[in-house]
Amino acid sequence: MTRHETSLSYAARIERVLSHIADHLDDRLDLDDLAAIACFSPFHFHRIFVAVTGETVAEAVRRLRLHRAAVELNRSRRPMSRIAAQAGYGSVAAFTRAFSTAHGTPPATYRRLGQDLRPAPPKAGMKTMTHSPALRTSVSYDVAIEDFPRLKLATLPHVGDYQKIGTAFERLSNWAGARGMIGADTRTIGIYYDDPSAKALGELRSEAGLTLPDGTAIEADMQWRFVGGGPVAKLIHKGPYADLDVAYAYLYHVWLPQAGRQPGEAPCFEEYLNNPRLLPPSEWLTAVHLPLA
Template sequence: MPNPVSILAALNNKIPYQTPSFTNFKISPSPQRQSCAETIGTITDKCINILSMKDGIDFIEKMNSALDYIENHLDDDIDYTELAREAGCTEYHFSRMFSFITGHSLSLYIRRRRLSNAAIDLAADKPGILDIAVKYGYSSVDAFSRAFKDVHEILPSQVKKNPSTVKVYPRITFNLSITGGQEMRYRIVEKESFRIVGIKKHVDLVFHGINPEIAAMWESLTSEEIARWKNLSNTDPKGIISASTNFSEDRMTGKGSLDHYIGAATTSRIETDDNCLEVQAGLWAVFESLGKFPDTLQNIWGRIYSEWFPAVPYEVAPGPEILWNEQPDTSDPYFKSEIWIPIRFTSKR
């Protein structure tokens, strides 16, 4: 299959969206805040202070409080509004943060914890299978058995005879780890509403290497489409961009999917046959990636959620994640990209 980068050599941004790959959770010092319309900051090992340490500890305590709530309600209904309140943020932000930090969707974690406890109950010869199924939120033995087998690879009725074959999924506990030495450059930008005009496809996530479905999208572009979109591009990030939105909840489990766009950002309201993604006015955190591609880009993407969000008074807002690339030569050791993340201020930090 031809390389999509070489096919789109005339574009100023030609690299398909790369999904970040990471598992480690770290808390880094807070950036120094500046009172200007566009805030520019860095996170380095030189700005560790009492406030940043307190921010990190507060964040850890809130996340662990949320996990305590889950543990106390594994055999009961979980109120996701209350869960988010324990974490000190909105339901949307907590779900996204949890997935990025742990590598698991919130629903998958809760399901595994419940089925892990169910296996312990079965092995201990607690009340019958139906009672245990109901206890952990299943309306029928069939539904419980399917979910149980999917996790433990045996049926609930087989646990008593084969207790050693079940899997245990321990609860997660967050711990504070101060790291530094790598600068993280970003700016906060306020933008009016705009549209992303281009092509769209619902694709599966690929965590390593080029996503073949996205590569095929790049290959399908015509010179007419490229020229039309570049003429429409009249707002930052300018040029041809990639955008991903509508992530499935199991984004970080290796089974997720998303809507992927390739096109241009514009405030023009002219009629078009292209796919259009309406983007609300609001704040954006723009992160610079400068270094070996795609390693540096993936590292920055991970650090946004594991280091930056816990240290600042913002949370992720609904909207697309946008990738802009400066030029097509990915072999450049100083390859430059920008990651645009929609954010909103939160007083709960």
């Protein structure tokens, strides 16, 4: 097997492990079991995992569990003790320390601010599709109108909760990285087709995308897509991906009516401006783009 073939094989095997971790965050994730999934010797598996992903298994599990916890804090009223236990912490105090380090704020504060910033729920008897609620607390983003260049992306489809599209990005990035296609100019973009308030989470359609060199032969379940090529409203969101619905609420409920612009025919897309594996969620930067007519 050549060095290139070995790299491709390693990426595919680690990809299986990452998918298993994402699907079994509530299970005991034993290194020997993960090594078996990757078909590596347990003596060497973890070093290979770190070499391919840039993080340890424990760091990957912690990152994914804390992301899920942030989503739970925003979406539910579940007791903090249950969220802490599901994230793998034996006490609320330990969970609070870990969450505060990652997200820059304690989970109780994060939940309170998140609930305050999000759109108020529709009143009884009012249809969600026709309701355009105001943000509960004043929140503001700087929005710029700019021409976005037409980009060609290799994409991997994802159906389901937008907050779980990370699995598709992990797979796409590992696939491209093993082929030496990711460089300083590579752009990471997600395309989002549906309004989460109008469809069940399991029906939401999205795609994880990367800009890849011309002539790249992609896999059968991947697709070529184009984004941009016209005016967009753009804002930069700093913070966890779990909070991006606040940015969308601002764009649609505040900025769009005030700007007097009409949305275009293309779906919204996001560009991820830094690496979530290297920085805490409080430092993640996402450019949200709303195509305009």
